[in-house]
Amino acid sequence: MLQAPPPDSRSRARALLMGLQDSICAGLAALDGEGSFAEESWVRPEGGGGRSRVMKGGRVFEQGGVNFSEVEGDQLPPSILNQRPEAAGQRWFATGTSMVLHPRNPFVPTVHLNYRYFEAGPVWWFGGGADLTPYYPFLEDARHFHRTLKGACDAVHPAYYPVFKTWCDEYFFLKHRGETRGVGGIFYDYQDPSGTLYTGQDPSGPAAAVSSQSGAVAQNWEQLFALASACGNAFLPSYVPIVEKRHDLAYGDRERQFQLYRRGRYVEFNLVFDRGTIFGLQTNGRTESILMSLPPLVRWEYGYSAEPGSREALLTELFTRPQNWLEDPALVERCRPHQAVD
């Protein structure tokens, strides 16, 4: 039997996630310098509502959205009940903050973040993560992002990062392309005190293997709340320095066209595979808020492949495959000829 959450669990989760929306929006608006977030609050007929904030046409961000929502319902969708059959027939509550940023400059990566908390009768769980999708290869950006998130995870428990990093590579995977969405980051779901770190779909996958090596992790509501807090607050330090380093780099039509093309992969992932998007559409969520993750302009090109030896090829071959960003010395050798290390 799962330990009950604290009596003020919902208000604490709400405060954490709304606070995260506030601090992220403030940080991003300061970084952009010109664009600002327009806010729309909305109510969901079946229960709950949210606060969507969107920046369009900023200096740094072509489009960015940071969405907070808190929704309730009578029956969770089958995709979730498969994982938590005890929640069947229970009224559920879910709150989350999610964010996707589409920068203008192709040298600045797209980034996504989502932290969420669920309760449904006797069960509750936390989920979340953040992942980075570069359009051009810079090894140091992938490393900085991972290093910062690892620091946040390690501060709560050292077993988290290796599992959540691997799980992120598994989750943000475009099966039909044989590509990860980008350089990953961390991803976790269904975290409760059962001691099971990995609850993904692939029992033979590498995340399951890393999870079983980690042994049981002492987990309770407070620790998982602390994890969401630490990782959420690590977002600005994980991403802002990358933007500052890249957003003034000169680029031309070639880089813009490649960025628009790669944005197509983002659309493919979000519409075909993304659990959050599918959950939102299945539970009659607010379509505009759910699909604010889609890029403002996108290109598809039949039969495109990057010129061998180009930076675009390096991006495709190295930065859309799972890598040990923090430790593999061979990555430096692959990136050096393209000035793609720092």
Place this chain on the structure above:
Amino acid sequence: MLQAPPPDSRSRARALLMGLQDSICAGLAALDGEGSFAEESWVRPEGGGGRSRVMKGGRVFEQGGVNFSEVEGDQLPPSILNQRPEAAGQRWFATGTSMVLHPRNPFVPTVHLNYRYFEAGPVWWFGGGADLTPYYPFLEDARHFHRTLKGACDAVHPAYYPVFKTWCDEYFFLKHRGETRGVGGIFYDYQDPSGTLYTGQDPSGPAAAVSSQSGAVAQNWEQLFALASACGNAFLPSYVPIVEKRHDLAYGDRERQFQLYRRGRYVEFNLVFDRGTIFGLQTNGRTESILMSLPPLVRWEYGYSAEPGSREALLTELFTRPQNWLEDPALVERCRPHQAVD
């Protein structure tokens, strides 16, 4: 027990569908006048292959693809076995021709066509259809398209068009937007001599009601082959006159931007709902050929809604809702103020 197909069923279906690809490509290339189709043949490791033909950067067509494929496998995906449990464990064969055209001029509608034939052990069936997605409202275009397809259906059996027209509206429906993809056309699936015209997902839907009113339709392999042939051959006469009428109309940035925005709905439908796309990705199909249906350039805009009273609003309110295009006189009154009748 289902009547066995003729001994040369596969070769006849193949010849029909390859011939359809040939005649459509020839007609479209002549219509475009500048663009031509580049062909790639491909082999699928699990069995079968295909012939993809793509036109990029034509005068009329910004992008168009006409794909023939013939594939085999050992186990159909669950989405199909739900409808045809007798096919479980049977080696299957599927052949089809599909086409999507994305014209350059926003006054020319996008169009899609697909005709396919399946065999799996004791069962076999035909499916297919064609549907039109305008970006600007012209009542006569919707009528011409429906009138032509109705003629093709009626020549085989008068019960077909009312069911397949309604089924098309049901199938090409974006639930999260409350919109049909466009003005529809015809759609049918799982057609065999069982006498069940409608085999869709919605037993309480209008297509089921129309189907039950139609009574049993004498069906056999030859009749269904004739249906695919008649409808397939009706494509050029259903679409070419629309292109000829619209493709020289002057347009500006407003119309282009609306076209790019509406193309986003096409992507949403194809990646979230389309059975053919999902079948292809589930059966390890050729990704580039499956996704050739995606538009070359697409735009999303958070919170967009068309100016009230504009042609863009008329398109959204009238041309993305199921309509009785051929008979409803009220449509003329709605379209007249916008010069959107002829």
